[in-house]
Amino acid sequence: MIQPLHNPPLLAVRDLCVEFATRRGPVTAVRAVSLQVAKGETLGVVGESGSGKSVTSYAVMRILDRAGRIVSGAIEFGGINLNGADEPTMSDLRGREISMIFQNPRAALNPIRPVGKQIEDVLIRHAQATHDQARAKAIAALEHVRIRHAAQRYHAYPFELSGGMCQRVVIAIALACRPQLLIADEPTTGLDVTTQRAVMELVRDLTRSDGMSTLLITHDLGLAGEYCDRIVVMEQGQVVEQQDTRALFTTPAHPYTQRLIRSTPHAARTIRDLLPEDLRLPQPPAASPAGTGTPLLEVRNLVKVFDPPGGLLQRLKSRGKSAAGTFRAVDGISFGITRGESVGLVGESGCGKSTTSAMIMRLLDATSGSILFKGQELTAVPAGEFARSPLRRELQMVFQDPHESLNPRATAAQAIADPLLRLDGMSGAAQIRARVERLAAQVGLPLDLLDRLPHQLSGGQKARVGIARAIATHPELLILDEPTAALDVSVQAVVLNLLSDLRAEFGMSYLFVSHDLEVVRLMCKRVIVMRAGRMVEEGLTEQVLSAPEADYTKELLAAIPRPAHLLHRVSHTKVARA
Amino acid sequence: MADAAFTPPLARISPPRSAFTRSFAHFRYVMTSNPITFLAFLLLAGMIVIAAFGPALVPHDPLATLADKALKPPSAQHWFGTDQLGRDVFSRVIIATRLDMLISVSAVAMSFACGATLGAFAGYWGGWFDRLSGRVLDTIMAFPLFVLAMGIVAAAGNTIQNIVIATAIINLPFYARVARAEVSIRRNAGYVQAARLSGNSEFRILLLKILPNTLPPMMVQLSLNMGWAILNAAGLSFIGLGVRPPTAEWGIMVAEGANYIVSGEWWLALFPGAALMLAVFTFNLLGDGLRDLVDPQRRT
Incomplete structure (x- = not known):
């Protein structure tokens, strides 16, 4: 240029x-x-x-x-x-x-200093304000980034503010001296899409108005x-x-740019579109046609209430005054998954989707409601004892953070072998090794990486180890908790394709938990939208995404950054294909 | 490999090696990357050799008294001089290494084992056990620790076994607290949840998945405590509650020699004191090196 x-x-x-x-x-x-x-x-x-x-x-x-x-x-x-x-x-x-805004706003702010003071520090450091006017200028700076009740927020500590608010404070600090x-x-990494939109528009407007x-x-x-x-x-x-x-x-x-654009899910029609042409395999025939109607999982009126923190005294005091301070993380949701079906569970952070999946996975006891899996009541066995249940091997999960979900002291092979040893009761080192190698081959993990520790593997490789571990016992229901949120788009493309192939191969059912509607569009036939512990909308993915009924779904869809040029491309390809 | 093109070539070089060569290579790396760690391990090795072969190395009998040679300054024959009874100070300092090491190692091992177990249970299950053990440990820590140790030894009797137990008890809260904190932050980590899904029992998860991961910070605590335990044992002997004369022990030698400093016989207290200092110094230096050795993230 x-x-x-x-x-x-x-x-x-x-x-x-x-x-x-x-x-x-x-x-x-x-x-x-x-x-x-x-x-x-x-x-x-x-x-x-x-x-x-x-x-x-x-x-x-x-x-x-x-x-x-x-x-x-x-x-x-x-x-x-x-x-x-x-x-x-x-x-x-x-x-x-020159100012800088960092990825994690909470980490960028001093946790033991009120946010207003932190803005003052910058102003005084660069002689933009004297001690007398600093306070007024700091409040003005907070107002500038559209924080309501700025004079009160001046005294707030970072932990009292939400992630989006913290990022606004960071922006206020960055822009305080008009750099x-x-x-x-x-x-905006780590912020919800609606917050992301608000933050990005703020940055755009402020930088534009100040040149x-x-x-x-x-x-x-x-x-x-x-x-x-x-x-x-x-x-x-x-x-x-x-x-x-x-x-x-x-x-x-450049070919890399082309690949990157292709990997971005906005433009794709099927998940195969995400991959470079030379890597596209034919879509395998589904083992069982999706959604044959036999219900695999039925969730009815599931509720999870978290008690307020506090000792015996507070509990005694609040006795009789029920619901005061309790938090209903999941507030009566009901849905079903049929055999071989892939259902998306979408919502922003704090909507209860992780709590829901933890309850279905029996990592957490429900307050009330029932979870029927193949006609058996899962809530009958307490979460603490579910490890010994024969159903344990049927319910598995792929975790959000591939790094954090692997024991730092265990090699990839040990991680994959763990469920085989504990749930399938396999014994004999050679036999287990052979099984682990077959699983590694199925998820496309090179065999020479099996003896590495997690920190010696790349993000995509760790994701494959997590998937291999989850499918080791051939579970019938797999919950995928944001399986690609921590991955690069090109790796995400490969992992999504792998997951979809594995589902077809083993006839598994997926509950795909995600905040990314575009990924859900590619992966799931049906979608459930959650907000504040309740179900806002449920239906066929195409219908929900193209003609949303609930206002919240519309808001979510509108917040996804969609460059006009990219949309253009989609409609072009659609036209060309038609 | 579909994402092969996206993986930097650097990440894929690693010839398969046996577990032993790998750990040896890691040991060598930790030693060479930090010369101070190397020095600490060298000193430790020296101390272990002296403790093990002390009796074979000494030039004189540490208990033999020679009245005509009392209070002689350092010379070619008696490197560290002789004490008021004509015993060779050098021989006594060497012989004392074994006893001092034995006391501190067994005391630290005891408090590590008990403290880590207590803290791990408290951190993992929480609840009333956590609260109860927490308050008991607070109570122990509320006492001046040395006074507590004095009390224990005075009450239970003046034996080496009781010194070890007293030292172990006063060190226990530190291990319990570190273990509790380290376990409770990992109790709901992703890999612990994954282990639950893999059918591991809670006890197994705590023992095999969480505890090994708390080792690095525990190791730092351990080595700092070793030096402290040596000082504590010597201190107890110094005030007459502990090892009894004529047994050779650094603390008691400093105590006996202290009386003679005024009259100019400095070597009686100086050399055992220097040995004590060197031992404490060694263990304090060891901490970071030990942590690096047990931390898998430091391996490549």
Whole structure:
């Protein structure tokens, strides 16, 4: 991208190379990256984990950790060479000229200081306010990011605010000194879609009205497409393509960009569309036609109430005054799953979907209601004793975080063998090894990785280990709790296809818990939308997504970032196929 | 492999090796990456050798009294000099290593085993057991610990066994607290839930899935405590509640030698004191190295 001469870029990075010292010697994280951000422009940096997008921004801010080192290249900001600048200059620039928003807003705020004070700190540090006016300016800054009752919120501690509110405070801190450049590093990862939309629109409006430039770092191509003027695509430390947003989506030049766009679920019609053409296998015939009508699981009036924290005294005090302070996480939901069917359970964080799946999985006792599995009442056996039930092997689960769900001290083979040993009573090392290897082959995990510990595996590989462990006993019902939320889109594409193939092969039923409606569209025939412990809407996925009845479903659908160019593509392909 | 193209090539080099070579390579890595750890392990190895072969190494009988050689300063024949009864201080310092190590290792092992079990149960199941054990431990910690140990030894009798038990009791709350905290943060971790789904009983989960993962922080506590236990045993002997003369023990040697410092015979207290200091120093240095050794995340 050649900048016109009359408009010199605000930030220019030229041939940046960053190295990290590791146990195996230096590793180049960023190689020869060049990019420019013009005044008032929003530049998106898109790439998967390990692409070096965050490292690039840390290098610009000069906040690389001790192992990292800028080897070569130039970083120029408004005529100042940041690469050669000393620490006092940099700490003067940080916060005043260049600000940064981090991924986890709660971690970015000081937990023991009121949020208002934290805004004051920045203002006073950069001499934007004196002690007398700092308070008024801080409140104004809170109002600026559309926090209601700003004067009261000034005294709030971060733990008293929701994730979205915390991110607004972080934005208020970042924008307090009217910087020229805002670097947003995955600002909405971990936030709900509706919150994501509110936060992103806030950033867009504020930066536009102040004529600020933004560098948006994200793994979500859809998000970048909706909010950025220009997009830089990075892969393994290198810039592979940079184009105007529209051009990038309509005529992606680099094969990696094409693959990335294809992997984004918005544009796909079936899950096979997510994969590159050369990897597309024919769809296997379904073992049993989906939804033959035999009910496998029936949930009736399921309720989970959490008691308020507190000792005996409070409980005695509140006796008789029932429901005061109790929290109804799941509030009377009923649904069924038939054999071989895949049902989606959608909702935002705190809606009770995880509690529901934990109750069905018998990890948690229900307060009331019944769960019938193949006609047997599951709630009859307490969760603590379900490990010995013969039904344990029929109900398995794939967890949200593939890393956290693997014991850090157990190798992949040990993790997969665990259910075989405990539930199938298998014995004999050779026999178990053979079974583990067959399972690994079924989920596409290379056999030489079986003796590795979890931290030696990549995210996709860990997901495969988790799936292999879950299907080891050939369960009839598999709950997938956001199985791809922690994965890159290209890995997500592969894992989703794997899951769908496995379902067809073994005739399993899925309860697919997700916040991502686009993924549910591809994976499930029926969908249930939950909010605040209740079911808001239920029906065939196509119907619910194309013609939602409940207002909440409409709101959810509207909040998904959908760049116009991407939608364009879909309708084009649809037309072409028709 | 469908996502092969997306995996950086770096992640896929690892020749299969046996468990022994792997752990040895890891040991070597931890040693070379941190010279202080290496020094600590070297000192520890030296102390173990001295404790094991002490009697064979000493030039003189540590208990033999020679009245004509009393209170001689360090010389070629008596490296650390002789004490008021003419015993060789060097030999006594060497011989005392075994007793001091024995007391501290067994005391720490006892409090580690009991404290970790207590804390693990309290952290995993919570409830009334947690509350009860928590308050009992608080009560123990509310006493000045050394005074408590003095009381235990004074009440139960002046034997080595009782010193070990007293030292174990005053150290127990620290292990119980670390274990409780480490277990309770892992009690509902993803891999624990997964283990429940795999049909593991609760007891099995605690013993085989959670406890091994709490080892790294426990190891730091363990090595700090070792030095402390040595000091404690020596302290008890110093005030006359513990090992009795003429047994060679660092604390008692410092106590006896202290009387002679005023009259210029400094070597009686200095050398056992220096040995004590070196032992405590070694164990304090050991902590980080031990943690790195038992932490699987540090392996590649």
